[in-house]
Amino acid sequence: MASPNPGETHRDPCNRAQSASPDGLDAIFRPASVAVIGASNRTGSVGHAVFTNILEANFSGIIYPVNLKSKSVCGVRAYPTVADIPDEVDLGVIIVPAANAPGVVREAANKGIKGLVVISAGFRETGVNGAGLEQELLEVCRENKIRLIGPNCLGVINTDPQIGLNASFARRKASSGNIAFISQSGALCTAVLDFAAKRNIGFSKFISVGNKADVGELGLIRYLHEDPQTKVIMMYVEELRHGHEFIETVREVTGGDKPTPILAIKSGRTTEGAAAVSSHTGSLAGSEAVYNALFQQAGVFRAQTIEELFDFAVAFGCQPLPRSNRIAIITNAGGPGIIATDVTIHSGLKLANFTEKTTEVLQSHLPSTASVRNPVDVIGDAKSDRYKAALSAVLNDENVDGVIFILTPQSMTEIEETAAMIPNLAKKSGKPVVASFMGLMDVTRGAEILEQNGIPHYHFPETATRAMSALYHHSQWIHRQHLKELVLEADTEKTRKIIQKALGQGTRYLGEVEGNEILAAYGFPILSAKLATSSRDAAAAVKEFGPCAFKIVSPQIVHKSDIGGVKVGITTPEEAIAAFDAIMSAVGTKAPGADIRGIYVQQMAKPGVEVILGINRYKVFGPLLMFGLGGIFVEIFKDVSFRLAPIRHNGARFMIRSIKAFPMLTGARGAALCDIEELEKCLLRLSYLATENPEIAELDINPLIVHEQGKGCSVADCRILLDPDRSCG
């Protein structure tokens, strides 16, 4: 029997424990003492930059420069090796040539150091030799239970005033805040620190992960989720090395108790393509599909640009989430109000309908030319009191879940006074408020007041509105409904035998005969069928099943219809005999050498909507499931949805609902409502099948026919590609 809760107890026989526990990271982020191995007096060197950064960051512990030749570094007594340090050391920061690193790490291990930040480059990123050195580092760390960040990184920063650690060679300091940043690009870190400084954005932790030999994103996310200083996590990712473990862990971080929102930007650099692309699923999947599925399933918000990453992180860092999507807009100018309204509608938010009371309050405070409807236009000559009355009124309205506050600098506008009254009103209401004071120079002081008091500020109302939309979508994720899990039976033993037998015979493609056996073992609704080896057999089958399709069965024949190996709509025993003979004769001529096993006589499916279900397997991420409508919907519109297996009931429902053509299943164009419940079960069965049988490299059920509600589905055709190398047997 398959597990009712595949996410937690799935039985993937290849499942291996992955590394990265959150434990031990305090040695890196909260050390009482740091040895800077390779600290240098030479201005301009990395060893000098790192050491002075630590010195200048008000580190609460003790710093020990380690330098073979110098007696002191920047006036601090130095030691030739780590071993020479007379006290205990928690963290080692290493800036020595790659070739010397393993030796230095061994010394550190002997000294009892529990955390390492290896800044030095020259490892995996340079080729085979470097990769060997990196492996050596990792082994020493594993043996000695040392946690390692890097190598080939910019370092780490912890702005917690109780720690004050800047173990990096970043030119600019990070100011203190509640956003943690994890970056796979060191160069981007520098640019990000610059950008953040200008926008008054502070960080809790700032981590350049480099080659991620030991600590990667997953371990850091676990750690940062527990960090009281961190409210939001931002990531720049080029590749992840965890699949389902990432989803299961991060889903709890972003959507469990005390959720921590995570925003990510993911750039190209595909590390591996799909295992094969001979199937539909294979040709549509790919690393973009995998990462989109991964992030969606984990509740990670994928930003499109670095700027968006910041725009949204700032909102998450200082604002509560809206209960729902009913937004009020306040403006002193028509144009920007219209722009914000447009984006509101397009980004899944809606304009709140004010209560009568709110309208009355607005009327009593605003001039007659003002608009007391949403968007509220307080008119160009509004001073701060009028703005305040309007903001107060809409925040008090139970129909309003959040406010977008717009100001354009006009001659009467009191920029600073207006900015100053927003934070208190917003905080008291418990509702999110985002602001756009338009223009960069005249409004600068107003924007600063907002930013310093926890109101996210944007140059343009479009961005403010999109930030509000991001808050709303995260709120939806957190409060999503969890469907009851379904108990689905599966004959795993039988399936494994069929697969092992096929692999034993050197078969890679399984056609309908074995395919249907496997699907049947997993509870898929397959059509009645029989392998007929004589025309009599065939006639008997037609008599038993009703209208049937005939298909030749031969391991050598993949494209059956091309050689006359398929006939459909066979209704009578007489037709059956004629069809059997016709197929055999055609195949005998067109494929004379083929090993013919018989003709597969299969009941014709009742009418319904044709959908496609697929599996495609990736090395790191495991099986990716695909769902879509068949035919042109897949081929031209690419209207499909993906999730990494295993999925839960929620995931199955989401996959079905997230294709554009979903209305085709719910009775669009006068058609009948389809059996979506059964379809959900089929997707769950697919997930079990994929998770429990790692030899299945690709699978297409194309089409699965979804009948009317209550009448189930039927597998009309399937194809399975096995990969002997994935076998765990």
Added chain:
Amino acid sequence: MASPNPGETHRDPCNRAQSASPDGLDAIFRPASVAVIGASNRTGSVGHAVFTNILEANFSGIIYPVNLKSKSVCGVRAYPTVADIPDEVDLGVIIVPAANAPGVVREAANKGIKGLVVISAGFRETGVNGAGLEQELLEVCRENKIRLIGPNCLGVINTDPQIGLNASFARRKASSGNIAFISQSGALCTAVLDFAAKRNIGFSKFISVGNKADVGELGLIRYLHEDPQTKVIMMYVEELRHGHEFIETVREVTGGDKPTPILAIKSGRTTEGAAAVSSHTGSLAGSEAVYNALFQQAGVFRAQTIEELFDFAVAFGCQPLPRSNRIAIITNAGGPGIIATDVTIHSGLKLANFTEKTTEVLQSHLPSTASVRNPVDVIGDAKSDRYKAALSAVLNDENVDGVIFILTPQSMTEIEETAAMIPNLAKKSGKPVVASFMGLMDVTRGAEILEQNGIPHYHFPETATRAMSALYHHSQWIHRQHLKELVLEADTEKTRKIIQKALGQGTRYLGEVEGNEILAAYGFPILSAKLATSSRDAAAAVKEFGPCAFKIVSPQIVHKSDIGGVKVGITTPEEAIAAFDAIMSAVGTKAPGADIRGIYVQQMAKPGVEVILGINRYKVFGPLLMFGLGGIFVEIFKDVSFRLAPIRHNGARFMIRSIKAFPMLTGARGAALCDIEELEKCLLRLSYLATENPEIAELDINPLIVHEQGKGCSVADCRILLDPDRSCG
């Protein structure tokens, strides 16, 4: 016969000349003397702000304050009325209460003033009374050939040093540059001036159009196109009041000789919905579809955000257009290079393949760890010489059409030196170069050097890449192929008679009988058909046509199949007689009162791909044409394209190619290639029909069946809705 070149000589009987000639605008932008009517000594008043703005802008002409009470304004001798000014006056700037404005304008007319900027509010935007005042202003102006900007605007600015006119009450000055800005929102103007000042963006002209009583976007575009100071036009638009005239004029501006690129942002505020929404076309069209079509046909680039408007305008203002889309990326850090590569691919650009020579040159100048492939990574320790060698090499490469230049500030980076060498190399090459120096503070000086020397600079590589993509797409527009126009016959007389007759009888819906007559008159390939009034007629028709469809004809019956009024696949005379009787009997029972005209016996169409063609008419913009694949493609995917009629051959081809399902017409999924040439003709016929018959409010040809290449199309069903109020007869 319909005109072969509909764009230039189309025969829309309702076509009226629209206003707005570019003539006379020099009186506004290049006056030798200005009267400021309502100039005031009172600090904080608009009359004071406008007057001091003009005074302080180094105006090359003479300024006359007009004030009933004061003898002087800001030390300048004032006059009680315009009539009292002893010299000639070109431009009047009016800041008096709306009620006094018509009188003042009359005085100005008597004085011989030829240009007016009416800043005062209180006109159309306030309701009926205000609209009356505005109409009065306009009439006086028209009678006296005065050009008028406003009312209800911020004013106009011309930074041309020979003029130096700032006739606005903007708080901030505009610096001189080559971007013209036209805004329908006064408040936005202020914010935009702020934003521009911070980003070192200069303007040629800056116009707040207000209520657009006389001069609107179209007149300004014509004028600015001739303005030697203006290289790019940016617009903020809430509604346009020109349809096809806008397209025809602006198309020449953006894509003719000496093209001037236009970038627009369009906000909501729909002024009118579609005429009716009972048709497919109607339900899919709407003001968004109209404006998208309008901008596309006119070659106006529609920006999504104000920030994007600036980002792109800056690039257009100072860079040449790329010949094609082969782009080189130079970076000193991997991550940002990957990000730029991603956007390159997604935005229609591609990575250039360097010639061998370029690769060799790069190898000789860059260290071995650098990447000499595209994107070129000069590595983090690159100084300006290495950057210079790389930029020079890729700009010299004939396979490179443009360069995206990325810098992240690292410890060795020479920010200013690197910035300083780019402009000359770029200019010499004649190829566009855009830059992203990442980070806001450390790189500030570098960014300034770039901006001051005509290299557009962006904080993030995504934006730089998108700006390059905008340049490329404009280059594509300018160099687009112009298809030869087709000569298509049409019997306009016959069509007009059918329409007039129907309207005379009070008919609004035309069904297939009259519909097909009209379509046939315009040369549409309709199926053979006969209106049979007896079963004998019907049998004879079937004998003549082959397999037929039977449909009841009655003005009262719209949904024919619902009451048994349709039968298809009638092949023999016997079937014909039976079918005729069956339909008559069913209809007699289900719709006893209906006026039955007979049964429409129509040849069954040969197989093909079903498409839909539609017309929906808008008050200002005229007929909007729609094209898409039939059925679910329209209803669920909304996969349709729109253009405003009339279209040219180019337009027809574009409409067909711009739907996602286009491959369905070119033999996707093993189907035959369709007769796209005939389909193009059908769209042109649709355009003529729409343009020449303003009474056609809506039309759906659904489906038009497109057969194999060479085998034409067939109209399988059509429906026309007439609007008697649109009749010009």
